[in-house]
Amino acid sequence: MNMNQYINELNSIQASDSLKLKLKELANNPAIVYHKPKQSISKIKILSFAAMFLLVVVTVPTMLWLNNQNHIKDNAKPPSSISGGICGAVPPTSGSGDAEGSEGTSSTFPDFVDGLPTLTYVPDNPTLGTPFGFSLNKATDHPWKPSVQLTTMPVFKNKAKTDGSGVTTSGLTDEQLQQKIDVITKQLGVLPKKYEQITCGGTDNGYKEDDFFELTAICDNVKISVNRIGQISIAFLKPITLPYKVTPTQKYTRLDYECTIDFLYGQYKNILNIKNPQYNFDNSNYNEDDKCLTSLEIYEGSDNLTQTILGYHFKTAHFSLNENGELSGIWITETDLSEKLGDYPIVSEDEAKQILTQGNYKSWATNEPFSGDISLIEHTELVYHNERFEENFMPLYRFYVKIPEVKNENGLQAYNIYYVPAVEPRFMKNMPQPDMRFN
Incomplete structure (x- = not known):
């Protein structure tokens, strides 16, 4: 567009006479540089891009730093389920929870694992188990034998639980x-x-x-x-x-x-x-x-x-x-x-012995902790406690452990008896602790 065309276009614009006069002056005066609107718009864009660039440079590193700090905090928290140990789970340790009457219960332990309700083992009756004695009938009539490999056993709710009184x-x-x-x-x-x-x-x-x-x-x-x-x-x-x-x-x-x-x-x-x-x-x-x-x-x-x-x-x-x-x-x-x-996966006899050596057991008629010597285990049974104080009826391994120094004059051997939950630890909200014995 030449100068004359520009002035003609200017005359057609609806504007005040003073504005038109000023613009004509600028058009007829070659000493004055005329900045086209296109040039002004380019400057604005450059400023906008610069501002956006500064925003990205400052914001992105800040967000990455904050995310890294949150990641560090999350990794510092204990996970809800810990892998490792027997059957891929390590039971909560004593004192980790606040459930009434159940030492070793985690307050964050899930209520269900693989669709099965998680269990709490809190037998309260001091008369549990086979009486402490001086013999062991090796020709047992118990239907389970150590040579039998069962992978699951049922657990039932006690429909007639007895209260503390x-x-x-x-x-x-x-x-x-x-x-x-x-x-x-x-x-x-x-x-x-x-x-x-x-x-x-x-x-x-x-x-x-x-x-x-x-x-x-x-x-x-x-x-x-x-x-x-x-x-x-x-x-x-x-x-x-x-x-x-x-x-x-x-x-x-x-x-x-x-x-x-x-x-x-x-x-x-x-x-x-x-x-x-x-x-x-x-x-x-x-x-x-x-x-x-x-x-x-x-x-x-x-x-x-x-x-x-x-x-x-x-x-x-x-x-x-x-x-x-x-x-x-x-x-x-x-x-x-x-x-x-439900039918719960159970540990093997050998795995239960490992749990015993770790101190996760209950015992009856003894104040003596398990020595850790599994060679003293003379007999094992897969049992249930049918006791009215139980919350649930769950399978347990019962270990008969010789007391070498205790024999009567007829040579009959004395035994301590220890119980270990047979249900895999990942289903247990708590595991028995060494100080939880029946006296």
């Missing part, structure tokens, strides 16, 4: 207690003369005056008691003479005891509710006088090993004989396993 008001209902009493009295052919209730102690411990946890029927020659846990006690007021005379403290052959059990099962199978009876003499034990305290028990068997192990611990019948070999009572246990938490 020793009272159980959950579990079987009043109607179910009465029904069990009625079935047993009918099978025995007796009539109740009166009923007794063991109450929960009134309002002192928070229960109602009429709350009770055991119902007893008094009959002519028998007293039948049923509690909410599902345990049935039948006490014969006049002991019953048996055709096979065996006494608890005398030595007989296994065949003698089996014949006695066969006879008792035939007589009382209708009230035992055991369809596939298996012999169990595992609770037999010698006392310090070298007398065998023989236990006559049966449990529910199965073609499935896991179900047989459950029957061994949760569906049993024990026959009590007096010193004359007469039947004085029957004790029946049928624990409610209706609420299954």
Whole structure:
């Protein structure tokens, strides 16, 4: 565009006369440099780019530095699940959590792992385990053998947990207690003369005056008691003479005891509710006088090993004989396993021994910590604690450890007993600590 065209364009613009005059002056005066609008816009762009460049130079390093500081802080925090150790998990150490009554519980431990609820192991009952004794029956009747490799075992919620005061008001209902009493009295052919209730102690411990946890029927020659846990006690007021005379403290052959059990099962199978009876003499034990305290028990068997192990611990019948070999009572246990938490991966026996040497165990009838010498372990069992104080019923390894310096004059060996949770540690909110023993 030449100068004349520019002036003509200027005349067509809607502007004040003073502005037009000033612009014409600039156009006709060659001594004045005319800056086109395009040049002015380029300057603005250059300034904008410079400002943006400075912003990037300052901001990006600052953001990178802050991100690095956050990364350092995150790495300084303990992860929610720690890899390593047995089965890829290291259990929380003692005092790491604040869960009531459970040492070694982490407050940040997840509630679920691989879709299974995480577990807390807090057995409170000081009567857990096999009695401390001076012998070990190596020909065990326990269905699990160390040569058997199981990869999972079920865990169940205790439907009739007993509180700290020793009272159980959950579990079987009043109607179910009465029904069990009625079935047993009918099978025995007796009539109740009166009923007794063991109450929960009134309002002192928070229960109602009429709350009770055991119902007893008094009959002519028998007293039948049923509690909410599902345990049935039948006490014969006049002991019953048996055709096979065996006494608890005398030595007989296994065949003698089996014949006695066969006879008792035939007589009382209708009230035992055991369809596939298996012999169990595992609770037999010698006392310090070298007398065998023989236990006559049966449990529910199965073609499935896991179900047989459950029957061994949760569906049993024990026959009590007096010193004359007469039947004085029957004790029946049928624990409610209706609420299954799931099938949990378990550690092997060798892995459980490693956990034992690390000090993650509970013991019974001893104040002595495990020495760490696994060569002293003479026998291992995969067991459940069927105790009313348990929160859940979970599998455990039970180790019988020789006490070399403790033998009686007859040469019978003494053992300490240690328990290690069989569930893989990654599912355990806590692991037992060395100072958590039963005395």
